[in-house]
Amino acid sequence: MASTAIRVLLAKVGLDGHDRGIKVVARTLRDAGMDVVYSGLHRTPEEVVIAAVQEDVDILGVSLLSGVQLTVFPKIFALLKEKNVNDLIVVAGGVMPDEDVVAIKKMGVALVMLQDTPPKEIIASLQQLVAERGPR
Amino acid sequence: MKTPKTISQISTQDTATEAEKWQAGEVAGFLARAPEAREQFYTAGDIPVERTYTAADIADTPAQDIGLPGKYPFTRGPYPTMYRSRNWTMRQIAGFGIAEDTNERFKFLISQGQTGLSTDFDMPTLMGYDSDHEMSDGEVGREGVAVDTLADMEALFADIDLEAISVSLTINPSAWILLAMYIALAEKRGCDLNKISGTVQADILKEYMAQKEFIFPIAPSVRIVRDMIAYSAKTMKRYNPVNISGYHISEAGASPLHEAAFTLANLIVYVEEVVKTGMDVDDFAPRLSFFFVSQADFFEEIAKFRALRRCYAKIMKERFDAKKPESMRLRFHCQTAAASLTKPQFMINTVRTGFQALSAVLGGAQSLHTNGYDEAFAIPTEDAMRLALRTQQIISDETNVTQVVDPLGGSYYVEALTNEYENKIFEVLGEIDERGGTIKLIEEGWFQKHIADFAYETALRKQSGEKPVIGVNCHKMDESDVKIETHPYDLETAKKQISRTRRVRAQRDESKVQALLDDLVQTAQDDSQNIMPVTIKLVKAGATMGDIVEKLKTVWGVYRETPVF
Numbered sequence: 001m002a003s004t005a006i007r008v009l010l011a012k013v014g015l016d017g018h019d020r021g022i023k024v025v026a027r028t029l030r031d032a033g034m035d036v037v038y039s040g041l042h043r044t045p046e047e048v049v050i051a052a053v054q055e056d057v058d059i060l061g062v063s064l065l066s067g068v069q070l071t072v073f074p075k076i077f078a079l080l081k082e083k084n085v086n087d088l089i090v091v092a093g094g095v096m097p098d099e100d101v102v103a104i105k106k107m108g109v110a111l112v113m114l115q116d117t118p119p120k121e122i123i124a125s126l127q128q129l130v131a132e133r134g135p136r
Numbered sequence: 137m138k139t140p141k142t143i144s145q146i147s148t149q150d151t152a153t154e155a156e157k158w159q160a161g162e163v164a165g166f167l168a169r170a171p172e173a174r175e176q177f178y179t180a181g182d183i184p185v186e187r188t189y190t191a192a193d194i195a196d197t198p199a200q201d202i203g204l205p206g207k208y209p210f211t212r213g214p215y216p217t218m219y220r221s222r223n224w225t226m227r228q229i230a231g232f233g234i235a236e237d238t239n240e241r242f243k244f245l246i247s248q249g250q251t252g253l254s255t256d257f258d259m260p261t262l263m264g265y266d267s268d269h270e271m272s273d274g275e276v277g278r279e280g281v282a283v284d285t286l287a288d289m290e291a292l293f294a295d296i297d298l299e300a301i302s303v304s305l306t307i308n309p310s311a312w313i314l315l316a317m318y319i320a321l322a323e324k325r326g327c328d329l330n331k332i333s334g335t336v337q338a339d340i341l342k343e344y345m346a347q348k349e350f351i352f353p354i355a356p357s358v359r360i361v362r363d364m365i366a367y368s369a370k371t372m373k374r375y376n377p378v379n380i381s382g383y384h385i386s387e388a389g390a391s392p393l394h395e396a397a398f399t400l401a402n403l404i405v406y407v408e409e410v411v412k413t414g415m416d417v418d419d420f421a422p423r424l425s426f427f428f429v430s431q432a433d434f435f436e437e438i439a440k441f442r443a444l445r446r447c448y449a450k451i452m453k454e455r456f457d458a459k460k461p462e463s464m465r466l467r468f469h470c471q472t473a474a475a476s477l478t479k480p481q482f483m484i485n486t487v488r489t490g491f492q493a494l495s496a497v498l499g500g501a502q503s504l505h506t507n508g509y510d511e512a513f514a515i516p517t518e519d520a521m522r523l524a525l526r527t528q529q530i531i532s533d534e535t536n537v538t539q540v541v542d543p544l545g546g547s548y549y550v551e552a553l554t555n556e557y558e559n560k561i562f563e564v565l566g567e568i569d570e571r572g573g574t575i576k577l578i579e580e581g582w583f584q585k586h587i588a589d590f591a592y593e594t595a596l597r598k599q600s601g602e603k604p605v606i607g608v609n610c611h612k613m614d615e616s617d618v619k620i621e622t623h624p625y626d627l628e629t630a631k632k633q634i635s636r637t638r639r640v641r642a643q644r645d646e647s648k649v650q651a652l653l654d655d656l657v658q659t660a661q662d663d664s665q666n667i668m669p670v671t672i673k674l675v676k677a678g679a680t681m682g683d684i685v686e687k688l689k690t691v692w693g694v695y696r697e698t699p700v701f
Contacts, residue, residue, distance in 0.1 A: 015259035015275055017348030020389045020475070023588045023701035024595045040699050041348055042263075044271075066259055067514065067625070071274025097513045097622045114479060115512060116608045118599040 006130050007057040011039040011048040013076075016066035021093055021115065025061065028119040029126070045075035052088060058130050064094040073104045087136055089129050093117075148195040155190050163187065180433035180603075181392040181440075183556060189548035197555055201446060205541045206465075209449035211442050211554065212542035213500040214465035219538035223251075225503040226528045227304060227469065228521050231256030231280035233626055234633050235291035238281040242296060244518060248525055252503060254304040255292070256280035256515075257314075264310040264351050266682030267633045277629035279515060280306075284637040284680045289317040290324075299327050303334040304379070304469070304503075309351040311338035312360050313681050315368075315377070316671040335376035335425055335469070338364055341402040341574065342381050344697065345583040346388035351685060354575055356660070356692040360667060362409040367668035369420040376425035378406060379469065385583075386429040387475050389591020392440050395429065396557065397564035398583055400447055401574045404565075407456055417456045421463035430496040431473045432488065439550055441468070441499030442542075443557030451565075470501035477512045480607035482620060485509040490527045497531055498544055504528055514622040581700040588701050637680060644678030652677055653687045660691045 008029055010022050019041060030036045037055050039048060052060045064072060069092065080088060092104060093113040101112045110129055113122055177185050186193070194202075201209060206216030215221075228250055230241040242253055257280040260272035266284050267276045276282050283289060293303070298321070305314050315336045322332050340357040343350045350357065361378060368377035382399035386392065403424070410420055428444065430437050448466035452458040472492035477485045486509045493506045506524040508516030516524070532538060544550045571577055578584075597603035604610050652674045659665045674684055 015263045015265070015271060017343075018388075019348055019699070020387070020588075020591050023699070024389075024592050026701045027588070027592050028595070038699055038701065040697065042271075066275060067278045068274040095512060095514075098620075115475075116478065116598060116605065118609075119595055120599060 005033055005035045006059065006126065007035045007037075007055065008059045008061060008126070009037045009039065009048070009052050009055055009057040010061045010063065011043055011051070012041045013043050013045055013048055013062055013064065013072050014066055014068050015042060016064060016068070017041055018065040018094075019063075021065070022061075022063040024119070025063075025093060025113075025122060028122055032123045034126075045072060045079055049076060049079040049083065049085075053083060053085060057088070058133070058136075059089045059091060059126055061091045061093060064092065064096065067096065069094075069096050069100050069104050073107050073109060077108050087133060089126075089133060091126070091129070143191075146191075148192050151190050151195075152192040155192060159187075179392075179436040179553075180431060181436055183393075183436070183553070183560075185549075185553075189552050191548060193548055193552040194555065197551065201555075201558075202545060202551060205545075208453070208461060208464055209446040210465045211446045212545045214445065214467050214502070216541070218500065218541040219497075219532075220541065223532055223538065224497065224501050225252035225302065225469075226250050226525060226532075227252035227254045227302075227503045227505055228525055229254040229256050229304075229306060229471075229505050230521070231258070231306075232515060232623065233277040233629050234282055234636070235288045236294075237277070237626070237629075239292055239294050239296070241518070241521075242293075245521065245525070246296075246301070248522055249529060250525060252302045252304065253296070254505060255306060257305075257307050258282045261314075261681065262307055262310065262349050264313075264681055264685035266680050267630060267637055269682060272630075276633050278625055282629070282633045283314065283317070284633070284682065285640045285678060286317050286320055286675045287636055287640050288633075289314075289321050293321060298322050298325065299331040305334070305336040308337055308340055308343050308347070308349050309357060310681055310685060311336050312364050312667060312671055313675065313684055315364060316668060317675045319372075319668075319672055320676045329371050330373045332372055333374040335379045336364070337379040337381060337427070339378055339381045339402060339427075341405060341578065342384055342399070344578045344695070345385055345398060345402075346390070346587060347384035348697070350695045350697075352688065352692040353695045354578065356688075357695075358405065358409055358575075359663060361406055362413065363666045363668055365406065365410050365420050365424075366413055366415055367666055369415070369423060373423075376423050379425050379427045380406065381427040383427050383429045383471055385587065386431065387473070388587050389594060390587040391590045392431060392433070392436060393557065393560050393564065394583075394586055394590065396440055396444050396447075397561045397568075399426065399428070400444070400451060400561065401565060401568050403448070404451065404455070405574050407452075411456065417452070417458045418460040418463050421452055421456070421458055422460060426466055426468035428468050428470055429473050430470050430492040430499070430501075432476055432492060434491060434495045435544075435550055435553060437492070437495040438499040438544055439553035439557050441470075441496075441501070442550070442554040443561060444468070445500070446554070446558050447561050467502045469503040469505070470496035470499070471505040472496070472507045474507050474511055477507060477509070478605060478607050479512040480612065480615060482509050482512060484606060485512070486523060486527065489524060490531075493527055494531055494535075494537070497537060498542075500542065510620060510622060513620060517621065517623050581698065584697075585700045592701075640678050641680065648677050649674070649679050649683065652679065653683065656684065656687055657691055660688055 091111040205213035259275040364377045382395035386395040449464040452464045508520030
């Protein structure tokens with residue numbers, strides 16, 4: 001079977017404009033052969049979830065440097081549940097306190113990539129998450 | 137015995153010849169035994185550097201370009217006596233929760249010896265949303281203080297003498313509304329507006345390039361900045377109505393060269409816009425102010441600051457025909473580099489910040505914010521801010537670096553690098569002109585692409601170890617037991633904030649606010665008018681920031697960027 005490229009939606013949710021990290025990640029994943037869609041800034045959880053479904057991505061990556069992770073992720077997971085999306089891998093990136101990392105992982109975030117995570121490690125972690133999920 | 141020659145007796149040619157002999161002799165002999173770590177060394181900004189520098193490297197520099205402090209082109213400092221007569225302003229930024237929370241932090245910082253205030257606003261305030269807008273959910277008072285109405289502003293500066301302390305408002309697309317509130321507050325307290333000193337950032341162009349806080353399309357946004365500069369020049373003679381910022385360009389990933397050049401490209405647009413209104417450049421240029429980062433490459437940052445002063449002076453004199461020396465001397469606030477802070481071994485961030493702060497001081501900053509050691513986790517705690525302030529106080533009071541103006545002036549390396557920065561900055565500005573100017577290039581994503589490219593390269597260099605980051609890619613340690621207490625967020629914040637905003641709305645004269653909003657629309661539609669007066673009336677009448685911004689969206693629309701990476 002021909003291997004298909006991993007599809008990723010990278011999203012900025014809320015009013016946060018810090019896009020340095022997400023753009024580095026976008027380029028890293030694109031250069032690694034993944035199909036990358038970047039939402040652009042200032043999206044709502046609804047817009048992001050709809051886009052993830054429409055684009056049929058394997059991974060949704062949300063970047064937050066504004067401290068709103070405990071508001072945004074519950075909304076995203078509630079919307080995913082509402083739409084019966086069960087196989088989407090949700091990952092996070094940005095700046096956040098350790099206790100919030102623990103909290104969002106409990107909600108279902110598969111991986112949290114904080115600042116200075118090496119690009120190679122990001123690629124490997126995402127490939128591994130998709131491999132663990134298995135074919136759809 | 138022959139008396140050795142003094143420096144003045146040696147020609148540049150002799151120096152160059154001597155250096156060549158040294159390369160062939162001592163250096164070659166040494167290299168044969170112990171090679172250098174690398175074939176070529178570079179600054180963090182990718183500029184190749186030599187083994188050492190001599191008088192020959194700066195021999196072609198026009199003497200005036202180095203000159204003396206407080207004299208055109210101000211390479212050595214904007215003032216002749218610098219810190220000997222007036223120290224830089226120690227200005228730690230603060231902002232969280234509702235106005236009362238931040239007011240308390242302000243008072244704490246003043247009690248610890250801070251000499252200026254700087255206000256961080258929450259994302260809804262920065263983006264022009266009221267606290268009860270759905271986009272504000274989770275963000276109210278989180279990353280900064282929430283301000284919707286004049287009532288918030290009153291609480292924010294309660295018991296603080298606005299004539300006695302300078303206040304910086306770190307805000308951009310909605311900045312003119314905050315400035316209007318500040319003016320309204322000062323008037324209400326009976327202050328003399330000409331005694332009010334402070335700064336509002338209001339540098340919208342770097343938002344499209346880097347920080348990405350924008351509301352309206354570029355043209356009306358630049359017009360707002362123009363109006364703020366023009367209004368303030370006439371009514372508040374000590375106030376800086378714009379703080380043209382390289383900081384965010386750098387933090388978004390740009391090289392120091394691009395930080396410097398892009399900032400001056402933005403300056404050029406603002407000056408052109410204000411001059412178009414018929415105002416003389418010398419009537420407003422003395423109040424233009426700047427904001428740069430201080431990154432880790434010590435001498436490169438110092439050279440960058442010195443070159444920026446020289447380039448600014450030349451641009452104002454040659455391009456804009458300024459006549460007053462005050463219009464040609466660049467004054468800047470500086471902040472240490474937040475993106476250089478690490479989560480691993482977070483206490484070492486204090487050391488990083490200390491060196492960065494020292495380069496800001498040796499580079500001649502007028503105002504300085506030193507970052508907290510905990511800012512790779514969250515906004516800083518009181519403890520982290522105290523330590524950061526103490527770092528500045530040590531530089532100021534214990535090291536004696538403040539006693540001599542521009543102590544690195546004449547350093548062959550620093551002067552050569554300053555020259556190189558000046559040349560490269562003018563090259564970039566020339567390219568921007570050739571390609572059609574700053575606004576066109578923002579729309580094309582040209583700046584954004586340059587910034588993203590350097591950010592990406594930096595990430596790769598950290599990964600390979602070529603750019604060492606202590607605790608991250610070298611000198612790591614197990615920290616599984618390390619705990620840090622971060623700034624807490626009060627979950628009641630939004631409720632408290634929204635209740636005050638709703639109270640203001642309920643108590644105001646609604647018909648008056650609506651009539652003023654109609655005036656606002658008319659003013660917005662007529663580019664020849666100034667938007668400040670009607671905005672001041674609006675905030676005094678109890679209009680919220682959201683009322684004003686939403687109304688203007690109906691006139692101007694909103695900006696959406698096409699991302700490039």
